[in-house]
Amino acid sequence: MPDILADNERTLRHEMWHRYNGDDWAAFDALPPAVRARVTRHSYDAWSVNVMMLWRHYKRIYGRTPRAERALIKYLDYCERLEREAFASRYNEAYGAVLPHDAAEASVLR
Secondary structure, three states, X not given: XXXXXXXXXXXXXXXXXXXXXXOHHHHHHHOOHXXXXXXXXXXXXXXXXXXXXXXXXXXXXXXXOHHHHHHHHHHHHHHHHHHHXXXXXXXXXXXXXXXXXXXXXXXXXX
């Protein structure tokens, strides 16, 4: 029988990423407003502690600037596409069909 995860996560994200521990709400509150807005629109739980770690990385590169915010948001868009592609691929392997959401050419529900 498969292990039951401690939280409600039932996707393959745990195979793709490492989720860092910490206070998700405090991390979310510390993000710049534009990044917080993007996190709230993420198709999946964007894991605010992970996003905060990424924000620190981008601040080291660009400083606390709009450019750093745009770079992080672009990276979050990329991660979201990777997750959707992985989920669609896993669905295809399991059921031999295109993910119904993709087959319908539906937009991401936010």
